[in-house]
Ligand SMILES: Nc1nc2c(ncn2[C@@H]2O[C@H](COP(=O)(O)OP(=O)(O)OP(=O)(O)O)[C@@H](O)[C@H]2O)c(=O)[nH]1
């Protein structure tokens with residue numbers, strides 16, 4: 001029953017822009033809204049755009065446009081209207097009364113996709129948190145919508161406690177989820193500390209949804225010399241295929257290793273509630289030593305997508321992190337002159353083109369400061385010897401008369417700190 005209802009959902013999309021200069025932007029934005037609608041499992045029946053200098057307080061679009069939308073609903077036998085901008089609770093209620101059908105906004109649509117895609121416990125909690133926040137801020141107007149049941153966009157959620165709960169219960173649930181998220185964060189922090197201690201550097205893939213982040217991670221997993229090919233991550237040609245941060249250990253041919261993490265993709269007008277709810281996991285990923293900003297070079301809107309990614313990174317205070325821009329899907333771009341940034345590389349996760357170059361760049365960033373050393377540490381400084389052994393990958397260790405002999409590679413800071421123990425060449 002429910003499946004059927006989802007399949008037969010037909011949507012009229014409505015967008016508003018102000019002034020001529022935004023005309024191109026609104027088309028880009030509406031195309032994306034159409035893709036999001038498809039990703040949520042509904043069909044797009046019609047797209048209606050209004051150019052209007054000011055927003056109508058009660059109905060967002062003007063009265064004439066409301067009539068036009070109503071006609072479109074009837075003509076196309078649609079049963080949902082999706083607005084490209086965030087609506088207030090009152091606007092949704094007014095529009096639902098006038099249009100006599102379900103009205104949702106872009107935020108609710110994105111939240112809905114997230115609700116369906118969330119797999120792990122933490123992702124489910126984060127999505128529920130975002131949904132509850134969205135609902136809490138619209139309680140006054142959302143009377144009809146809140147009691148909607150029966151499946152379809154706008155009614156799906158990870159928990160069963162999503163409908164007909166009043167503000168107090170919503171707040172209670174928000175507190176409860178926050179606690180649970182914090183609890184699982186504690187475990188992650190322990191893991192992160194462990195990693196830091198092992199000095200395995202971390203590289204994070206970030207970027208617009210569908211850019212190819214998971215495909216790049218899978219390519220690295222396949223080519224890691226201590227491979228765990230069964231640990232491939234999910235990649236698919238759809239928006240928001242990845243909702244969880246996955247981390248995989250990658251070992252390069254020269255035995256240098258790093259952790260590569262995949263993250264949730266970004267999209268324009270990514271709801272604040274989502275950024276907020278995913279902040280904890282995103283911030284963890286963004287604590288990486290370097291970010292790979294993955295761009296779908298074959299997408300006409302790639303410049304806008306790069307801008308959006310940068311904005312979201314700024315919002316997460318990761319805007320000035322070390323970053324390599326990775327133009328991906330170059331196999332689909334016929335003339336290969338695209339965004340020539342200084343720290344950029346043009347690859348294809350599909351053909352493997354230029355991945356070797358990307359690896360070189362990653363290595364330069366992660367390991368160029370490392371120094372090959374031979375220490376002989378006297379037994380009186382056992383602390384230093386055990387620190388070196390715990391922190392770095394030791395190539396050779398021996399117990400000589402004068403002390404512990406260690407061959408390894410250390411950071412510049414530790415090189416300076418322990419240089420008095422360097423083995424003196426004879
Ligand atoms: N032709 C081509 N397709 C690619 C390339 N890299 C990825 N794709 C395809 O692009 C689609 C999206 O790839 P994903 O790796 O899932 O993208 P993502 O960035 O992880 O997307 P989200 O998880 O949704 O944020 C898939 O269908 C991939 O097969 C590439 O280099 N060339």
Ligand SMILES: [Mg+2]
Nearest residue numbers: 213214241242
């Ligand atoms: Mg992905």
